Amino acid sequence: MAKKVLxxxxxxxxxxxxxxxxxxxxxxxVLELDKEGKxxxxxxxxCICCKQCELMCPDFAIExxxx
Amino acid sequence: MAFKDYIRERFxxxxxxxxxxxxxxxxxxxxxxxxxxxxxxxxxxxxxxxCSARITGYVDFHTLHTIHGRALAFATGVKISRPELCLIVxxxxxxxxxxxxxxxxxxxRRNIDITAVIMNNRIxxxxxxxxxxxxxxxxxxxxxxxxxIENKFDIVKLAETAGASFVARTTTYHIREMIDILCMxxxxxxxxxxxxxxxxxxxxxxxxxxxxxxxxxxxxxxxTTPIGSKVKEANPELIERGVxxxxxxxxxxxxxDKIVAKAKKNTEV
Ligand SMILES: Cc1ncc(C[n+]2csc(CCOP(=O)(O)OP(=O)(O)O)c2C)c(N)n1
Ligand code: SF4
Ligand code: SF4
Ligand code: SF4
Numbered sequence: 001m002a003k004k005v006l007x008x009x010x011x012x013x014x015x016x017x018x019x020x021x022x023x024x025x026x027x028x029x030v031l032e033l034d035k036e037g038k039x040x041x042x043x044x045x046x047c048i049c050c051k052q053c054e055l056m057c058p059d060f061a062i063e064x065x066x067x
Numbered sequence: 068m069a070f071k072d073y074i075r076e077r078f079x080x081x082x083x084x085x086x087x088x089x090x091x092x093x094x095x096x097x098x099x100x101x102x103x104x105x106x107x108x109x110x111x112x113x114x115x116x117x118c119s120a121r122i123t124g125y126v127d128f129h130t131l132h133t134i135h136g137r138a139l140a141f142a143t144g145v146k147i148s149r150p151e152l153c154l155i156v157x158x159x160x161x162x163x164x165x166x167x168x169x170x171x172x173x174x175x176r177r178n179i180d181i182t183a184v185i186m187n188n189r190i191x192x193x194x195x196x197x198x199x200x201x202x203x204x205x206x207x208x209x210x211x212x213x214x215x216i217e218n219k220f221d222i223v224k225l226a227e228t229a230g231a232s233f234v235a236r237t238t239t240y241h242i243r244e245m246i247d248i249l250c251m252x253x254x255x256x257x258x259x260x261x262x263x264x265x266x267x268x269x270x271x272x273x274x275x276x277x278x279x280x281x282x283x284x285x286x287x288x289x290x291t292t293p294i295g296s297k298v299k300e301a302n303p304e305l306i307e308r309g310v311x312x313x314x315x316x317x318x319x320x321x322x323x324d325k326i327v328a329k330a331k332k333n334t335e336v
Binding site: 014 | 079080081083088093094242279280281284
């Protein structure tokens with residue numbers, strides 16, 4: 001299977017509640033919470049597009065778009 | 068259809084607390100329905116009262132938000148009158164097994180084609196963290212400041228004994244497994260029970276030293292194991308996950324149709 005390449009993390013800041021689930025369970029440590037407690041991709045280059053964050057987010061606030 | 072087409076986006080962000088497992092159960096259910104390719108107009112979701120029961124507000128199916136503990140009674144009425152529709156009933160552990168315990172066992176016994184999803188957070192979330200019949204011994208709750216002394220139900224054993232034709236257990240941590248199990252449960256022609264451990268970080272977690280949603284998810288990971296695994300032999304305390312019962316049994320609506328046909332035949336002669 002061809003390796004998936006990240007286009008972008010689509011983050012809905014209005015829906016993100018900063019629970020930290022995606023940050024903790026990302027296998028590549030790509031995500032962090034900002035000063036407002038909302039998620040952002042601090043190391044997008046490390047993302048392997050596994051979509052674990054997208055699957056686990058209880059708030060439907062993060063999606064992975066691949067190229 | 069993309070699974071986001073199954074939600075009522077206008078009601079988001081949803082009301083659940085940060086990290087509440089109920090949002091993960093919602094996602095699992097939508098993914099299961101998407102996988103099965105069921106038309107959203109053919110699904111009826113019926114719920115009672117509780118944080119868990121609020122789930123019906125967020126899905127773009129036919130929905131009924133009814134009264135505490137009685138969702139299965141309403142769902143039975145819908146199913147009997149429109150047996151071609153797919154019925155899904157999400158319930159909290161209190162909703163399903165405290166106030167709703169009697170409806171629950173009788174729905175199992177009838178084997179009516181409904182999928183009951185028990186979002187088990189072992190506490191009454193909505194009303195402020197009172198202990199539930201699923202809390203178990205030695206847990207803290209707003210009504211048990213010195214810890215609980217009551218045994219808990221085993222939902223799987225209860226459903227199995229009461230006669231459900233599909234019985235399974237999973238957790239929000241195991242969301243991929245949850246999606247597969249929900250697909251099987253919805254496909255089963257009969258009463259299906261899926262117990263899903265769901266985290267309530269606000270009450271159960273805070274009172275029982277599971278400080279973050281992540282701690283609670285890790286607790287589900289560390290304290291459960293697939294049915295029949297080797298690790299269970301070494302550590303009998305582990306709770307088994309997976310499908311316990313998946314059997315073909317006479318379904319209530321089909322049997323009812325047969326009775327109607329029989330009665331009609333008798334009146335003809
Ligand atoms: C007849 C009736 N009795 C009591 C209540 C109060 N009440 C509302 S929700 C609830 C329990 C909620 O717990 P659970 O079903 O486990 O769902 P959760 O909120 O934890 O998801 C109770 C006792 C009610 N609404 N109606
Ligand atoms: S899991 Fe969702 S709500 Fe929680 S921090 Fe990540 S994006 Fe935000
Ligand atoms: S897709 Fe996987 S690697 Fe990328 S941010 Fe999400 S969890 Fe991390
Ligand atoms: S009180 Fe508990 S069950 Fe209710 S929304 Fe908050 S975390 Fe979820």
